Amino acid sequence: MILAIASGKGGTGKTTVSVNMARMFGADIQLLDCDVEEPNDHLFLKAAAISEEIVHVPVPQVNNTLCDGCGECGRFCRFHAIVPSAGGTLVFSDMCHGCGGCMKVCPRKAIHEVDQRIGAVETGRLDDITLIKGRLDIGRAMAPPLIRAVKDRLRKDIPAILDAPPGTSCPMITTLQGADYTLLVTEPTPFGLHDLKLAVDTVRTLRIPFGVVINRSGIGDDRVRAYCREEKIPVLLEIPDDRRIAENCSEGKLVVDALPEYRPFFQKLIRLVRDGTAC
C-alpha cells in the first residue's frame, strides 16, 4: 500500500500526520519525505543513518567547434534550455528537464550529456520505520527529478507513507503519482477550504481515491465540513486545536509519544486507510 499525505494549503499538518502514523503503524513501514526542498520528517524521527546517495540529472554540453548553428536543438527543446544563435549555442542547465532530445536531434553530434548534481537521498532506520528523504541542493529550482529518485528507493513489499510537498503543482503531483490512497490534510478555515478545493481537483484528475483529515478542528468555521458533505468526501479524522500539539511539534516531539491520549486517533486513521484500500 502506498499512502500519500498531501494538502492544498501549507502548514496544515501533513508531517504531523505522516510521522505519527508511521510511529503507530505497528509493523515494517517506509516513510518517504518527498518535500525535498525542505524535508522535516527527520526532526521528529531520529533515524540512524544507513546511506546517502548523491543524485544527478543529465544536462547538455555543446561542442561549439562542431556546432554549425542549424538550430535543430532549439526547435526541439520545449523548455528553452538550449538556444542556438550566431554567436554559439547556449545551454541554460537550470531550465533543462533532462530528456536527452537535443542530443538525439543534433545532426553534427555536437552535444553530449554531463551529470549535474541536484541533491541527495538519505536513508535511515528507527525501529520499524525506514525513513527515506530527499534533500535538494540549495539553489536548485527543480524538485521532481529528486522526488522521483526518492520514490525509486521504495520497496514494493513493504507499505509506504509519502509525506508530500504542499500545494498542487509539479512536486506534489510527482509525489502522488502511483499512490493507492491520498489523505488531504486541511484546517477548517476559509484559506484552508480554498486550497483544499484545488487539492481535491488535483487528486480527482489523478484518479486517486482520497479522504480528508481536518486538523485544528474547532478554529474557523463549518464550511470545510459542509463542502466535504456536499462532495461526498469522507472525513476520516478530526484532530482538535490543542495547543499542546503545537508545543510538542515545536520541540520535535511526536504527538503520540508526548500525548498518549492521541494514540487512538492515529490508530483509527491507519485502520480506516487500510480498510479503504483493502490492504
Next chain:
Amino acid sequence: MKILVTASGNDLNAPLDSRFGRAANFIIYDLDTDAWSVIDNRQNVNAAQGAGIQSAETAVRSGARCLVTGHCGPKAFKVLSTAGVRVFYSKALTVSDALKEYRAGTLAEAASAET
C-alpha cells in the same frame, strides 16, 4: 539599422514597457527609413518559464541590432549578447521619447543584466 523598443501599447506614443521578457509588444523601428512595425509578445507575458529567453530569441529574429527597455533579466541578456544585440536602459515614458534618447546618445548601455 533596426532598433527594438519594448512597449505596453502598439504605437509610438505607447508607454515604454519597463520589462523586456514580459513586455506586451516590441516596436521594431528602422532608424534609416523611419518605418516601424509591432511584434506582439503576449505569449511570453504569462509564460510559466523561459519568457526572457523566448523574448530574446524573438528580438534576435526581428533583425534589431540593439534594443531599449527598462530591465532585462540575466537569461535574456545572455542570449542577446551572444547574438550581438546591444541593450540600452531607459526611464523614458513613451516609445518615441526612448527613441529620442537613443538618437541623442544619452542612454546607458547595459554591461550585464539589471536586476
